[in-house]
Amino acid sequence: MASSARPSLLPQCSSCIRRVTRLGVDAWRPQQQQVRNKSKAAREAERNIIVKLLQDVPRFGRAGSLIPLNPAQMRNRWFPSRIADYVPAMQLKKLKAQGVEMQRDPLFGVKAPLEEAVEEDEDYFAGPKQHYVRPIEVELLSPERSMDLIDTFVPPTIDFTRQSIEHEMTETRSSYGASGAADILMAASMASKPKAPANGIYGSVSTADVAATIKAALAHNDEAARVLLSENDVKFVTGHEEDDATRVKQLGTFQVEILVPGAAAPLVRTVRVRAKKEE
Missing domain, CATH: 3.10.430.100 (Ribosomal protein L9, C-terminal domain)
Known part of the structure; x- marks a missing residue:
């Protein structure tokens, strides 16, 4: 007759039974592959839809271009203002099969700054350049x-x-004690001066x-x-x-x-x- 006593190695309480059961299930469960979170730009790119521009839009493209656009922006602004239109799914599928480019042009309609051509032998340490000031043109009279x-x-x-x-009138006065030579010299000097x-x-x-x-x-x-x-x-x-x-x-x-x-x-x-x- 077989003995009805429990083996001593078997779990004796309910918590132990659950722990042993969980270990056995985890051992047979396949390991999950680690997935990295997508960036915000990638998530927004997945949400974008392809629309067709109805007019030229700077930094997006010319009229008739196919560009990706945020659905909320298309629904709230561009479609009511007739800036762009939705592309049907069947037409979009054909366009993708034909390899049509569907990218926005961020340089469209942007004026690039005009830079002055620099010669090779220019001295860059000569100081700041003086801007040319156009002179005011005045029509000359004949x-x-x-x-x-x-x-x-x-x-x-x-x-x-x-x-x-x-002009003051000068009176000739005799110089007491003066010699005749002094009178002659004075008269000569007076005659040599130009008269106004x-x-x-x-x-x-x-x-x-x-x-x-x-x-x-x-x-x-x-x-x-x-x-x-x-x-x-x-x-x-x-x-x-x-x-x-x-x-x-x-x-x-x-x-x-x-x-x-x-x-x-x-x-x-x-x-x-x-x-x-x-x-």
Whole structure:
């Protein structure tokens, strides 16, 4: 008769039975292969759908291109705005079979910066480059039109004021105790000094002064202000010294000629130099 006693090696409680059972099942269970998590970009690429552009979209492509796009963006923005359209599944299958490219063009519609060509022998350590500034182009007036504007805006007489040289009468006085030789030397020195004219002035009135006054008169009109006039275009006809025709050095009335380069005949104006009144 067989004994009814339990072997001593068998588990005696319910927890031990469950543990032994789990070990046996795990030993026969096949090992699971380790799978790495996909990146966010890869997961988004799997969710994208292929759409057809209905118009040119910068950084995506031209109208008619097939590009992948996020379904939410297509549903909420692009399809209601008629920027893109859905591609039917059957047509998409045919296009994939034909090997049609379905990629966005991130450089489409992007203006590349214009770079200056650099020569090989350029010195890069010479300092920062100076940008070219285009000069303002002003339409020049013809010589005939310039002379007409000068004749219109410059009066017949141009007035100047200068400080006159005062002449004092010197009395001949005898020097007590002085010799006759000293009187002779003094008389010779007085005779050698040049005498100023009776209407002499301090300084002078030059052609530069006349040209500046004329340009000030022309500045009150927009067209006349464009007249190009320099001191070389003005010369004294009367009153100047023989060796210097660019200035007068006395009070009085004198004639000047104004002639811009290219003009046929000069204009004549009167320059009047008056004494400056003391305040």
